[in-house]
Amino acid sequence: MMTLFTVLIIILIIVIVVCVVLLMRLSGQESQFMEVSDRYLKDIGKSYTKNKFAMTIYELYRDIIDGVQQENYEFLRDVLSDEIYNNYLIGIKLSKERQIKNVVSDMKPVFAKLVNLVVNGDTEIAKVWIRVSYIEYALDMTPLTEEQMKIVTGERIVSGSKTNRMEKEYILTLVKTHTPKESVVCPTCGYVSDVIIRNRCVRCGTDVVQRRFHWVIVGKEEKPLSR
């Protein structure tokens, strides 16, 4: 009688363990995203590969971070939705009020993956999962008195570090109006863009497309670091 009870308890424990392992696996899969295949992109008429697209979007993100620091409003307005653009504007304004200068430098991609690209009516929606590595710190920009200037030399770092690299992951959502053929040839210099992310030619600055015909970032969601 006692041994039957022990056997039942052991079976119950095994069942619980198996269930827990299965659940952990399932939730683990949920936080991972499958990459879109090059075959699929070809099938929907795209001339770029998933890697080309994802790297172009990573470079766009890096340029946006530079654009925020250089206050390149015209560029930011062109590549961001109104909501995200306004959020960056608020951030810039707050830093100015607090006399803080945020510096993000030496950004590198850890990875960039195209995880979704769908054509929905006359709209195309893409999701790109990026992990970036960078240096971030904030400088105190309040003016110093003559007395203080004698003591304080060099930059006043108030947060972050000039030596420790940070890593973050984001899911970027982008939209554009659907066009059967995406490549655009610049009428002035002949430069061919496969993944169009600006209204202007990246080489000579000629206007090549309207905003609705190039990818615009409409969502930026931070994701917990994977693995």
Ligand SMILES: [Zn+2]
């Ligand atoms: Zn051009």
